[in-house]
Every structure is written in C-alpha cells, then in structure tokens.
Amino acid sequence: MGDSTSATDEAGDDAPAVPDIDLPGDAFDAVLDALADREAGDPLRFEGFSVARDEDAEFVLDGGDRRTGLSERDLHAALDERAPAVTDWYAFERVVGEFGPRRAFVRWIEDADGETVAARYAALAAGVERAWGELKITATVTDRGERRYDVRHADDAGVPVDDLDAHDDPLDARDLVTLDEKGRYRPLKTAPSLAGGWVFPDLGPRDLYETVETIYPATVANWHREREGNLDVNHWRETMERQSGIYGVVKTWDRGEGHEHVNWVAEACCDDSQCLKRREWGYDEDTDLDVDGGDGVFPCREPCSVVVSAARKWTRLESEQPRTYEFDLTPSEKEQVEDIIDAVADGRTDEIREADTKEGANRYRTRFLRAKLFDDEGNLGGVPTDADEE
Amino acid sequence: MQSLVIVAHGSHLNPESSAPTYDHADTIRATGAFDEVRTGFWKEEPHFREVLRTVEGDEVYVVPLFVSEGYFTEQVIPRELRLDGWDVSEWGSDGLSADQATLVAEDIDREVHYCGPVGTHRAMTDVIVRRAESVTDDPDVGDDFGLAVVGHGTERNENSAKAIEYHADRIAERDRFDEVKALYMDEEPEVDDLPEHFESDDVVLVPLFIADGYHTQEDIPEDVGLCEDHTEGYDVPETVDGTRIWYAGAVGTEPLMADVVLERAADAGASLGTALDDVRETTRVATGD
Numbered sequence: 001m002g003d004s005t006s007a008t009d010e011a012g013d014d015a016p017a018v019p020d021i022d023l024p025g026d027a028f029d030a031v032l033d034a035l036a037d038r039e040a041g042d043p044l045r046f047e048g049f050s051v052a053r054d055e056d057a058e059f060v061l062d063g064g065d066r067r068t069g070l071s072e073r074d075l076h077a078a079l080d081e082r083a084p085a086v087t088d089w090y091a092f093e094r095v096v097g098e099f100g101p102r103r104a105f106v107r108w109i110e111d112a113d114g115e116t117v118a119a120r121y122a123a124l125a126a127g128v129e130r131a132w133g134e135l136k137i138t139a140t141v142t143d144r145g146e147r148r149y150d151v152r153h154a155d156d157a158g159v160p161v162d163d164l165d166a167h168d169d170p171l172d173a174r175d176l177v178t179l180d181e182k183g184r185y186r187p188l189k190t191a192p193s194l195a196g197g198w199v200f201p202d203l204g205p206r207d208l209y210e211t212v213e214t215i216y217p218a219t220v221a222n223w224h225r226e227r228e229g230n231l232d233v234n235h236w237r238e239t240m241e242r243q244s245g246i247y248g249v250v251k252t253w254d255r256g257e258g259h260e261h262v263n264w265v266a267e268a269c270c271d272d273s274q275c276l277k278r279r280e281w282g283y284d285e286d287t288d289l290d291v292d293g294g295d296g297v298f299p300c301r302e303p304c305s306v307v308v309s310a311a312r313k314w315t316r317l318e319s320e321q322p323r324t325y326e327f328d329l330t331p332s333e334k335e336q337v338e339d340i341i342d343a344v345a346d347g348r349t350d351e352i353r354e355a356d357t358k359e360g361a362n363r364y365r366t367r368f369l370r371a372k373l374f375d376d377e378g379n380l381g382g383v384p385t386d387a388d389e390e
Numbered sequence: 391m392q393s394l395v396i397v398a399h400g401s402h403l404n405p406e407s408s409a410p411t412y413d414h415a416d417t418i419r420a421t422g423a424f425d426e427v428r429t430g431f432w433k434e435e436p437h438f439r440e441v442l443r444t445v446e447g448d449e450v451y452v453v454p455l456f457v458s459e460g461y462f463t464e465q466v467i468p469r470e471l472r473l474d475g476w477d478v479s480e481w482g483s484d485g486l487s488a489d490q491a492t493l494v495a496e497d498i499d500r501e502v503h504y505c506g507p508v509g510t511h512r513a514m515t516d517v518i519v520r521r522a523e524s525v526t527d528d529p530d531v532g533d534d535f536g537l538a539v540v541g542h543g544t545e546r547n548e549n550s551a552k553a554i555e556y557h558a559d560r561i562a563e564r565d566r567f568d569e570v571k572a573l574y575m576d577e578e579p580e581v582d583d584l585p586e587h588f589e590s591d592d593v594v595l596v597p598l599f600i601a602d603g604y605h606t607q608e609d610i611p612e613d614v615g616l617c618e619d620h621t622e623g624y625d626v627p628e629t630v631d632g633t634r635i636w637y638a639g640a641v642g643t644e645p646l647m648a649d650v651v652l653e654r655a656a657d658a659g660a661s662l663g664t665a666l667d668d669v670r671e672t673t674r675v676a677t678g679d
Contacts, residue, residue, distance in 0.1 A: 099446045174412055178405050187402040189435045213444060217436035221443040232497075242469070245461060301440075305433050309402060 087145020153196030170210035234302035259283035327381025393447030400431030423665035438470035457509030490658035536590035543577030600642035645673035
C-alpha cells in the first residue's frame with residue numbers, strides 16, 4: 001500500500017487519474033435487465049448520462065448530446081466508454097442492494113454521496129481508508145469496477161497480508177472477537193480490546209458489511225439511524241424503569257436526588273477507554289450527564305446489558321450507609337492505596353514490572369502492605385468491617 | 391425475503407453460552423432455507439433490543455432458544471423486541487403449547503412471527519434421544535439403559551418441570567429405554583439421588599439446558615456425584631453407587647437442535663424446502679464404523 005500506483009503517477013500533482021475500467025458482462029446484462037423492466041422512454045440514470053429503450057427496441061443515450069437508434073452492440077460500446085459510471089451503478093444497485101444500513105455504510109466508505117465517480121475511482125485505485133472502532137478498512141476497485149475491501153485491526157496497518165491470519169468468511173469474525181489478546185472473554189464487543197493478527201484481505205461489499213457487523217454488532221444499523229435523524233435513544237431513567245426480574249431493583253437507585261450516580265456509572269463503563277460507542281443517552285431526556293460521551297463514530301443508544309448488570313450490583317452496594325473506620329496509614333501507604341485503585345481501574349496491573357517497587361501497585365509492594373496492615377481475618381488495619389464482629 | 395432470528399440468553403462471563411446458538415445458526419444457514427439467519431442475545435450483542443434492526447427480510451421468524459415457556463419467552467423477549475400489543479394470551483398456551491404469534495415489532499415497523507421456545511416443541515423429544523445416542527456413541531442405545539431427563543424444578547418456573555415431564559413421557563411411550571425418569575435440581579425426585587431412581591446399570595443423564603455453563607458443568611456433575619469438584623472433571627460413563635452414569639451435558643449443544651429451530655419456524659409458516667430432511671441427515675450419529 002505504501003507504493004504509489006501508476007494511476008497517481010500519470011496524473012501528477014494532486015489529481016490522481018481514474019483507472020481504466022472494462023465493463024464486465026454482468027454489469028451490462030444488469031443494465032439490459034433494468035431497461036427491460038422499464039417502460040420505453042423511461043431512462044435509467046447514471047452519473048452524467050442516461051439510457052432508455054425506445055419503441056423500436058433500440059436504445060437512446062442522453063448525456064448532453066442525444067444519440068438515438070443504438071443497437072445492443074452500440075450500447076455496449078457506449079457504456080464501455082463510460083464503464084466507471086456504469087460499474088458504479090451496478091455496484092450499488094445490484095451488488096450492495098437497497099438495505100439501508102449496508103448501502104449507507106458502503107457508500108460512506110468511499111463518500112459516494114459527496115464525490116463524483118471519477119474522483120472516487122481515482123481515490124479507490126490508490127486505496128481509501130476508513131476507521132470503524134479499532135478496525136481499519138481499506139477500499140479499492142478492480143479493473144472491472146468491483147469494490148474490494150481489506151479489513152484488519154488498526155494496529156496491523158501496513159503489515160503484509162501473508163504475515164496475518166487471513167479469512168474470507170465474515171462469520172469467522174465471531175471467533176476473532178470472543179477473546180482479547182490475553183485470552184480473556186470479551187463480554188462487550190465494542191470494548192477497545194479487540195485482538196489483532198488477522199485480516200480479511202479481499203471482501204466484497206456485502207461481506208464487508210457482514211464482517212463489520214459481526215465484529216461490532218448493530219453498530220452500522222445504529223449509525224445509519226443516527227445519520228437518518230431517527231436514532232431511538234433510550235435514556236438511563238426509562239431503561240432502568242423497563243427492567244424486571246432480578247434487574248427490577250435498579251430502578252430504586254434513582255431517588256430523585258440528582259444523577260451523580262449515573263455520572264459515576266458512565267465514567268466507569270462508558271468512557272472511550274472502556275467502550276468505543278459514543279454515548280448518546282443521558283439521565284433522562286432533559287438531563288445530560290456531566291462526563292464525556294466519547295468520540296466514537298457509532299452511537300450508543302441506551303445503557304447496555306453490561307451497564308444494567310453492573311448497575312444492579314451498585315444499587316445494592318450503594319444502599320449501604322457510610323461509616324467511619326479508623327486506622328493509620330503513612331502518607332506513602334495512602335498514596336499506595338490510590339495507586340492500586342488506579343492501576344486496577346485502568347487495567348494496568350499486568351504492565352507493572354515484578355521488581356519495579358517504585359510502583360505503588362507493584363505486587364511485592366502490595367503484598368508487603370497486606371502483610372503489614374491486614375490481620376488474620378483479612379481486615380485492613382485490624383478493623384472489622386462490621387463493628388459487632390469485634 | 392425470509393429471515394430467521396434465533397434469540398438466546400448468552401452470558402457476560404462464559405463464552406460457551408452462545409456457542410450452540412451460533413452452531414445451530416450455521417447449520418440452518420447451510421441449508422439455504424432462509425435468506426438470512428441472525429442471532430440476538432440478552433447478555434451479548436446484538437442485544438434483543440437491537441437485533442431486529444439488523445434484519446433485512448420482510449418475512450421474519452423469531453425463535454427463542456430457551457427450554458421452557460416462562461419469564462424470558464413471555465416477558466423479556468417480547469418487551470425487548472418491542473412486539474406491539476403482545477400479551478401472553480396470544481400464544482394461548484397451557485405452558486407447553488405456545489406455537490407462534492404474529493405481531494408488529496415497533497423497532498422495525500414490520501410484522502414478525504414470534505415462535506414458542508424450542509424446548510417445548512415435540513421435536514425436542516428426538517433431540518434428547520439423539521443426545522443419548524451421541525454420548526453413548528450408539529445410534530441404537532436403549533436396551534438395558536435408563537434415561538434421566540433433568541431440569542430445574544418449579545422453583546424458578548412452573549413450566550420448566552412441565553417440559554421435562556412432557557419429553558420424559560413421550561420417550562417412555564416409545565419403549566426404547568428400559569426406564570425413563572424426569573428428575574429435578576430443586577425438587578423431588580432429585581437428580582442428586584439418581585441411582586435410587588433407576589434399576590438399570592446404565593443410565594444416560596440428559597440435562598434440558600440450552601448451553602453448557604454453571605448448571606451443567608458444575609452443579610449437576612457435583613450433585614450427582616460424578617466428581618467431588620467440577621474442576622477435577624469426570625469420565626463418561628462414571629460409576630456412582632453401582633450405576634454407570636452417561637452424562638450428556640446440555641442437550642442444546644446437540645446438532646439436531648437446529649431441526650427444532652426449523653420446526654418452530656415451519657409451524658409459524660416459514661417455507662423450508664428440504665431443510666428439515668437435510669438437517670436430520672447431516673446431524674445423524676454415525677452407525678458403526
């Protein structure tokens with residue numbers, strides 16, 4: 001990908017050339033089928049021109065100068081000269097199809113609603129790159145006008161395909177997303193813990209969509225709804241009110257005393273360091289949260305099942321009343337407790353080297369703290385959790 | 391365009407929970423009976439709330455991969471799928487006979503056929519028997535064997551026991567196994583005392599669960615005495631109090647489960663071509679070698 005293509009060389013400056021495209025038979029046949037399905041005179045529109053059938057079963061091409069009485073052979077020749085526009089029509093109308101999220105996503109990849117066919121084909125010839133969560137998607141076009149896509153972890157940008165584990169079935173992605181790189185189960189597919197080392201080097205547009213939706217389920221569907229202006233956001237209050245069974249308790253956490261607890265939940269679970277969705281829900285329709293919703297390209301439309309499950313736990317924990325415990329810490333010990341909390345919260349414990357005793361969350365330092373401060377029952381400072389245990 | 395949506399529980403903790411759902415979806419995909427096969431989960435993604443918006447088809451069949459009618463099939467799934475006007479009376483069920491209800495899903499403003507759970511379908515009986523064949527590696531297992539069908543009792547869901555009894559009775563009527571018993575985890579007759587309930591030297595124990603997890607991998611093996619602690623593992627068969635117990639693990643992992651999913655969709659009007667025969671053939675236990 002680092003090498004410049006001949007297309008860019010020929011064009012010089014900053015205007016890459018449109019690649020040569022041969023009109024494939026299936027695209028031409030699709031044009032004939034589309035014209036056969038239309039009334040005579042009803043034009044099929046491509047970028048820059050249109051084609052219609054006339055009453056005599058000959059063809060009319062109108063692209064500024066109108067040409068009539070074309071035979072099928074003439075039409076083929078004319079469309080072959082305009083192969084980029086015809087293959088572009090074929091790619092979206094026949095290959096990608098109508099399904100809204102898929103169509104919008106594949107068009108977004110190459111900015112099909114903003115750029116001309118010529119500009120897009122020139123860009124695709126050089127490779128168009130898009131980011132989606134931790135994915136890097138590179139779109140290209142073949143000399144038959146077919147889109148091909150390389151999907152991989154962004155961390156694997158620039159790695160030769162042969163050095164990665166190559167796949168062609170979108171459903172293979174299910175296995176790629178199950179565990180993180182340390183082999184731990186990923187309960188949240190949009191957590192920024194996707195392991196790399198694999199590539200889908202040569203997907204068509206439909207399989208591109210399926211692969212992305214397998215890695216990040218429903219993200220394209222929700223992104224599409226948001227672009228269409230009809231994302232159905234369900235805020236914290238209504239989501240918790242809906243819960244039942246063992247989760248019914250979470251609605252009791254909202255006591256009409258503000259939404260600070262929900263700020264804490266969002267800071268804990270929804271920060272970009274924890275989830276790549278951009279949080280669009282707030283406390284209720286009129287009350288945003290006070291913490292950052294993130295910068296992700298795809299939205300989060302309601303508290304997810306991971307948040308609801310955690311909220312159930314916090315509802316119980318937060319129903320406890322604070323008590324005053326007294327025990328003594330040195331200033332360094334207080335800071336060490338803070339270091340340990342930070343290291344766990346930021347998922348850094350594995351990064352702290354075994355002998356790096358400068359780190360408060362170092363294992364030896366932490367074991368020393370436990371040896372010094374815990375009694376035989378595991379009570380910090382020898383102070384029982386419940387006073388009546390004394 | 392005909393679409394199948396399999397909805398299942400899933401797990402935040404156990405990656406094996408969704409494995410049977412994916413496996414059966416793949417089996418059904420391979421038949422080509424549906425233009426698309428999607429999966430949705432309570433604890434994984436896409437969630438029940440968002441799975442329908444990933445569906446392209448206009449004939450949508452939703453099949454719950456659950457063992458019995460109850461809280462999930464009657465409350466959670468219809469609510470989360472936003473089935474407009476859902477009431478459990480739509481199924482008109484006695485706890486075993488839910489077939490399907492056609493309702494508009496507000497999320498996509500299209501009708502969907504919401505089917506009863508796989509666990510109560512009559513075809514599930516065959517899956518339990520097939521599970522016994524698989525675990526014994528004997529397509530003719532039955533003579534000199536007992537069969538225990540095991541589930542939760544009524545403590546959590548009164549319909550749970552109904553499904554267990556229903557299938558145990560149907561298998562007993564076939565006179566294939568010497569004895570067939572329904573046993574429970576939290577009520578009498580309890581699975582803990584399995585050897586006391588059987589005279590046969592060999593008993594196949596089939597838990598009516600969708601996926602392997604805590605109940606099938608830890609609870610039941612320890613309760614039955616296959617092992618002291620599940621981390622030690624156990625043999626199949628394992629002898630407990632003189633009875634050789636062939637522990638089958640969750641019936642839902644049996645490949646023939648795909649057939650029940652198809653049956654549910656067919657009952658709701660899906661056109662399947664030869665898919666049912668295809669699945670029954672491709673998931674068979676090999677005869678001899």
